[in-house]
Structure formats: structure tokens, C-alpha cells
Amino acid sequence: MAEVTVRVRFSPAPTGFLHVGGARTALFNWLYARHVGGTFILRIEDTDAAMSRDDLVDGILRTLRWLGIDWDEGPFRQSQRADAYRRAADHLRDTGHAYYCDCTRDQVLARTKGESGYDGWCRDRGLSAGVLRFRSPRDGQTVVRDLIRGDVTFDHVTLEDFVVRRTDGSAVFLLANAVDDVDMAVTHVIRGEDLLPSTPKVLLLRAALGDTAVPVFAHLPLIVNEKRQKLSKRRDDVAVEEFRERGYLPEAMRNYLALLGWSPANDQEILPIEDMVAQFDIGAVKASPAFFDVKKLDAVNAEYIRALPVATFVRESLPWLETDPPWPPERFDLARFEAVAPMVQERARTLAEVPGLVDFLFLEEPEIDEAAWDKAVVRAPGAAALLDDAIKLYRDCHWDTGELHRVTATMAERHGVKLAKAQAPVRVAVTGRSVGPPLFESLQVLGRRRTLERLERAKDRLSSS
């Protein structure tokens, strides 16, 4: 912990809800700060008026909190620091580092034939209005020190004279970013690789502003889709909030995100946050892009769900059981759910799957899966006789799982089939499906009356088909 002065920041633009890439960036900044005992700053980059909306900012804060990512300073909003940017831009202009330009995009394009960025047309026109452009040096180079990629060198000739202040006087993100990182004494800039090409511009800006403390960078590999393209809000499912609604636990989401580009020691992929903090090493992060694999996320989530204390699992499941359930809400019975919860917990990959595993308990009539019905009842030899027998035996037997198991086994023996075969038609008749929590526990919780009703109904259904 020698570096007690480490200061990092997560600076999202409120373009909508926080997406998984942003969440990963936030997490890595946070892990690094916590690992070295540094400071984690939250800064909202809303220099674009369209993004400067409280609801969008609140959404980001809510998602960060959900993930368990807390901040030491902020949230700061760039929309409230316009004065600082105005002074900086004036300074650049007054020292000759920036000049006015009134070219339209079309004019520039016409001159350059779309070849590269701005061509420097207004450099020496001495204008006094328009956008302010940075006068990029035409020789020399800037080296970006990157903890993940090593030194990355950019020749200044490849940098166009980029805009630092808009016609309306507002700063663009490059300027705001440079000014804020200097003012907030940020020492390590951890962000997505898509920002790497803009880094020399920020460094040049900082130098022109008189800054001498060059930060260290760490450009994280992009998170990509199945086509290996950067995750996009338009085509990909990326809103973290959306995953929350789909039944993923924050701890699982966080753990999975940490695995994208970084790997814990000892092949121990599922690990508590304290261990992540203890082990995290920004320099050990991989440089190559990572695919966001929902299958793996599911596996991680399932593991976290199984590890929950049952009471917690029940509590966390409630929103999915009470909001828009597949059964009439008044039929829900917490006690019955609690009775089967341990078995449901072991089978749900997401909390959203929970209702589907217990719906037979709360529906007046179970929804019969046609394929299962066909296979286990219609085309199963002796199914009718099995159902008849089950009705007879279940009517008088002691109503507990052990006894249900015993009489069903006896029935199977009498019919010359394995228990697995004998319970199949009963399961489909009573729960509507061929898979689910253990049958005898399910029957016990459902109750004798409903069980018998459903078995009778199945017989009717079978004879009328």
C-alpha cells in the first residue's frame, strides 16, 4: 500500500441506462481504488445538454449502488463546471493553443474528400467567433503510458485540430475531461479501449493548460457481442438494469463482470468481493476483447442463488412472485412457497425462473405441457391404470413425503415398472410438466384434495382424447 495517493474516477456519460461495459469499467476502477486504498471519484460527463438530465443520472447512481459500487467523492456533474472549462478554453485561445473556426462539416468534407478529420483551414484566419479548435503540433509525438498495453506512441501529424469548445460556448468532453482530471488530481485513468485514440489529444490539452502531472492509463479491453463487435445499446442487450429485472443477483453480475479481462488466482472464479479486492491487479488485466456470454452469467448466477440462505432466497424471490405472477395474485401462499423454496433454489438459474417452478401450487389448474402429457400419459402404456391406482392409494395413505414415496413405489412394483416410470404420469397430471421439484414434496405441499382433483381431471382428459 505504498501508493496512498492513488485517485481514480469513473466518468460515464448519461446516454441512457448504465450498460455492462460501463459497469465493468466502474467495477475495475473501484476494485483498483479499494485494492490500493485509493480514492474513487464519480463524475458525470454531461457536457452535452441533451444528456444532462437528472433521471438519467439517477439511473446510473441506482445501478452502481445495486452493484455495490460506492464512491468517495462526487457525483460531480460537468454541466456545473462550465466556468472552469470556459476559463481553460480562453486560456488556450489566449496562448495561441486554440483558434476559432467557422467551417461547417460539409465544407470540411468537401475539402478533404472525407479522407481524414479537420484540415486546419482556419488556423491562421484570425477569426473571432465560431468553434474553438486546438492547434495540434505538426511534429513530435506523444507516448501514452498504459498499464495494460505498455507504451503506445502517436505521431502528432496524425492528430487533427479538434474542437474544444462549441459555438454556443460549451466545452466538448476532451476539454472537460482534461480540466477535470487535472483539478481532481486523478492519477490513474482506467477506461475503455475505445478511448485510447483520444488519449494523446487529452495529454496535449493538459500540457497546453500547464499541467505537468501526467496520469497513468489503463485501457480495458472492449466487451463484445457474438460478432466480436463492441457492445451497442441499439443491437445488444446491455442495460444492467435490464439484467436486474431478468433475475440476476448483483453479486453474480459483479462477479461475472470481474471475470471479463481479469482472472483470480487458483482457478477460483466465484469469489467474494473482499477476495476480489485483495487479489485485483490492474496490470494483470488482459488486452484482448471479451465476449459477453450470458450462458456463463447464468451459471454464475445459479451458483450465487444456490449459495443464498433460504430465507434470503425467499425474500429475493418475492418481487417475481408478487408482481405480475402467472396465477391469480390472491392464490399465492407464502407458506407453501417457503416449503418448496430449498428445492426451487437449487433449480433456478435466475429469479425470473422461480414462478415457473412453483406455478402449479398457485394455479387453479396446472397448465399442461402438451409434449409432456403426450409422452408421459397418452403414449405411455398403462398410464391410465397408474393414474387409477394413484387415486386409490393417495386417497387413504398418510399424507407425507415418505408415505407418498412408499405407496408410489409399491404401485410401481405392482405394475412392473420402475418408480421413475410410475411417477411420470402423476407428475404431469398434477404439475403439468415432466420436470420440476421432487414430486412427493410437491404433492405434500399441494395437498391431498388438490392432488386427487388433478388426478381425476387427468383421467377425464385422457378418456376424452
Added chain:
RNA sequence: GGCCCCAUCGUCUAGUGGCCUAGGACACCACCCUCUCAAGGUGGCGACACGGGUUCGAAUCCCGUUGGGGCUGCCA
């Protein structure tokens, strides 16, 4: 087009010159366990993009090729 980044099983990764017959996880397949499913157990399938160097020795270092990606806005 220009600039920049990247390259180990299908996917996420371990590997930092000999410990590699390349390890783990997810997914997939088989078997075991078992009242179904799940969980668990055992096993299987499966990768160092290619070509040159450097070296006694290269997945590991260098160069090139190929492939993929990012950036190239008065968005961030």
C-alpha cells in the same frame, strides 16, 4: 483510406523461455448417483492464426503476413 489496439479449446481464461503430453471454468457429449429435473461425481470432445527469425530450447521474445476490432462529430 489514415491512425491505433488485439490474436491460447465454441466462449471466459491460466501460461511472462524449459515445470506444457498446454491447466481451469462455462457450454456440449457419455456414464454414475437418482422419483423427473437440478445439484454432485467420473470421463470425453476441444486451442497456442500463419510464416520467418532469436535461442541449446518458444504458446511465451522480435519481424512480417493474415484475420478481427476500435477511433476518425460543434456525442462521450
